[in-house]
Amino acid sequence: MTDTNLPVLLVVEDDEGLQRQLKWAYEGYRVVAAGDRQSAIEALRLYEPAVVTLDLGLPPDPDGTDEGFATLSEILRLKPDTKVIVASGHGARESALRAISLGAYDFYRKPLDIDELGLIVARAFHLHGIEAENRRHEAGGSTVLGSIISAAPEMQKVARTIERVANADVSVMLLGASGTGKELLARAVHDQSKRKNGEFVAINCAAIPENLLEAELFGYERGAFTGAVKTNPGKIEQAQGGTLFLDEVGDIPLPLQVKLLRFLQERVIERIGGRQPIAVDTRIVCATHQNLDAMTADGRFREDLYYRLAEIVVKIPALAERAGDAVLLARHFVNRFARELNSKVTGLSTDAVAAIDSHSWPGNVRELENRIKRAVIMADGKQLTADDLDLQGRAPQGEDAINLRAVRETADRRAIRQAMSRTENNISGAAKLLGISRPTLYDLLKQYQLTS
Ligand SMILES: Nc1ncnc2c1ncn2[C@@H]1O[C@H](COP(=O)(O)OP(=O)(O)OP(=O)(O)O)[C@@H](O)[C@H]1O
Ligand SMILES: [Mg+2]
Numbered sequence: 001m002t003d004t005n006l007p008v009l010l011v012v013e014d015d016e017g018l019q020r021q022l023k024w025a026y027e028g029y030r031v032v033a034a035g036d037r038q039s040a041i042e043a044l045r046l047y048e049p050a051v052v053t054l055d056l057g058l059p060p061d062p063d064g065t066d067e068g069f070a071t072l073s074e075i076l077r078l079k080p081d082t083k084v085i086v087a088s089g090h091g092a093r094e095s096a097l098r099a100i101s102l103g104a105y106d107f108y109r110k111p112l113d114i115d116e117l118g119l120i121v122a123r124a125f126h127l128h129g130i131e132a133e134n135r136r137h138e139a140g141g142s143t144v145l146g147s148i149i150s151a152a153p154e155m156q157k158v159a160r161t162i163e164r165v166a167n168a169d170v171s172v173m174l175l176g177a178s179g180t181g182k183e184l185l186a187r188a189v190h191d192q193s194k195r196k197n198g199e200f201v202a203i204n205c206a207a208i209p210e211n212l213l214e215a216e217l218f219g220y221e222r223g224a225f226t227g228a229v230k231t232n233p234g235k236i237e238q239a240q241g242g243t244l245f246l247d248e249v250g251d252i253p254l255p256l257q258v259k260l261l262r263f264l265q266e267r268v269i270e271r272i273g274g275r276q277p278i279a280v281d282t283r284i285v286c287a288t289h290q291n292l293d294a295m296t297a298d299g300r301f302r303e304d305l306y307y308r309l310a311e312i313v314v315k316i317p318a319l320a321e322r323a324g325d326a327v328l329l330a331r332h333f334v335n336r337f338a339r340e341l342n343s344k345v346t347g348l349s350t351d352a353v354a355a356i357d358s359h360s361w362p363g364n365v366r367e368l369e370n371r372i373k374r375a376v377i378m379a380d381g382k383q384l385t386a387d388d389l390d391l392q393g394r395a396p397q398g399e400d401a402i403n404l405r406a407v408r409e410t411a412d413r414r415a416i417r418q419a420m421s422r423t424e425n426n427i428s429g430a431a432k433l434l435g436i437s438r439p440t441l442y443d444l445l446k447q448y449q450l451t452s
Contacts, residue, residue, distance in 0.1 A: 182289075201245065
């Protein structure tokens with residue numbers, strides 16, 4: 001096995017004998033040695049080690065501490081979160097205090113005791129891990145547009161588009177499978193726009209019976225129909241000065257599409273039973289999980305309406321296409337539900353993380369949110385397991401077995417999913433992209449239970 005997967009421990013030490021000794025001493029790390037300040041800084045940039053041991057007596061000042069302190073300062077300036085463990089034989093107490101005050105993590109006195117240093121190093125890695133984790137969780141660390149959690153470049157792109165168009169007052173159509181965050185992004189469009197102090201009014205066109213949808217959207221006058229006991233402004237009017245979110249816009253019946261188109265062209269509405277046109281200034285954001293191209297092609301959706309609604313089209317990637325986001329979101333939901341539900345759950349087990357990362361999430365973020373919520377309610381332990389999440393974690397044998405296999409499998413799954421989506425599920429095309437034969441791809445699809 002190569003050691004490239006091990007965490008790097010950078011040893012800055014000019015004594016080659018000691019360098020060698022340290023290389024052999026620590027099996028759990030990949031020990032990279034540097035003999036002077038310049039090579040230490042090069043290694044720091046190249047490997048970004050979490051932990052560095054630093055001998056203060058470096059050339060050209062091997063008997064003093066100046067070069068060592070200069071190196072310490074430079075390391076911390078470049079990578080302030082690095083845990084630097086400083087070593088010196090000269091004037092130990094003074095040097096220790098000075099090093100700590102400069103930001104070193106710990107200090108030990110030469111001559112070297114492998115076991116003692118080993119403990120300090122292990123603790124430093126552990127702490128660095130916890131701190132890195134916390135930084136990832138901090139609000140803002142992996143959020144875009146304020147409230148949307150993502151670290152994936154695919155979503156960063158979506159966020160940049162939304163930022164750019166938010167103020168332009170153009171109509172925005174959000175296309176994405178169910179649970180991808182369409183409503184959240186619609187709100188983001190509103191919040192980023194100059195209409196943010198106006199109302200954000202959402203209406204789900206699929207959830208309202210056809211015969212009531214018109215009244216919901218356009219409102220009605222008293223006496224317009226039986227049961228209209230008082231005048232009621234519709235959703236469009238409520239969104240005056242703000243944003244109107246038409247969710248599942250593909251479900252608007254054709255007759256109402258005509259009426260909506262007229263509003264978009266003239267920016268006036270008439271309530272049902274009303275005689276006064278009412279001017280409404282609102283921005284339209286709409287969303288659908290349906291294929292509107294196909295619907296316009298066979299006449300179920302008006303093409304002219306489509307172009308009015310879709311001045312800007314934003315495609316929201318499925319959760320499985322946002323590398324790393326499932327685990328990121330899972331941790332966020334664990335924290336949130338543990339807090340809201342007063343539960344003792346604090347995190348995810350290794351097998352849960354692997355299972356979350358490799359699951360295909362057909363229900364996207366909504367499915368993830370629901371699974372985590374249920375698991376937080378039902379779990380016995382402090383850490384949610386793949387079992388708690390009802391995800392098939394394969395029974396791992398020992399730590400290494402989990403990691404290596406999980407890592408490989410995750411990479412396989414991701415590559416396959418990407419190839420399949422890029423080729424629109426064309427097996428030959430995907431196999432070619434992946435550099436494998438069609439039968440092999442079939443086997444892998446079956447093995448990983450990925451449907452084509
Ligand atoms: N990137 C994200 N960060 C945090 N929460 C998210 C993210 N994406 C979605 N959610 C949450 O997931 C749930 C589903 O999101 P939303 O309702 O916006 O999706 P949708 O595409 O409108 O789904 P549906 O098709 O089911 O209506 C919501 O509770 C939302 O707050
Ligand atoms: Mg929705």
